[in-house]
Amino acid sequence: MSKRAFTLTGTLLVIAVAGCAKDDSADSKPELTRREKDSIIANSQIPGAKAVKKSMTAADSATARQTRLDSALNSP
Helix, strand or coil: CCHHHHHHHHHHHHHHHHHCCCCCCCCCCCCCCHHHHHHHHHCCCCCCHHHHHHHHHHHHHHHHHHHHHHHHHHCC
C-alpha cells in the first residue's frame, strides 16, 4: 500500500470515528427539579392541579414560618 493511500485511509477513519461520536450538546437540557415539575402541574388545567397548588402554598407557608421561628430563636 502506498504512503498516500495509507494516509488517506487513516484520515477517512479519523473522520468516520469523529462523526460517530455522541453529541451531548444538542441534548443537554437541564433536568427539572421536583419543585419546577410541580409548579408546571399546578398551573395547568388538568384535574388535581388545584390540589398541587394548594399543597405547594402550604409547604411555602410552613417553610416561611419555620424560618421566622429559627431566626427568632437565634437572635436574643
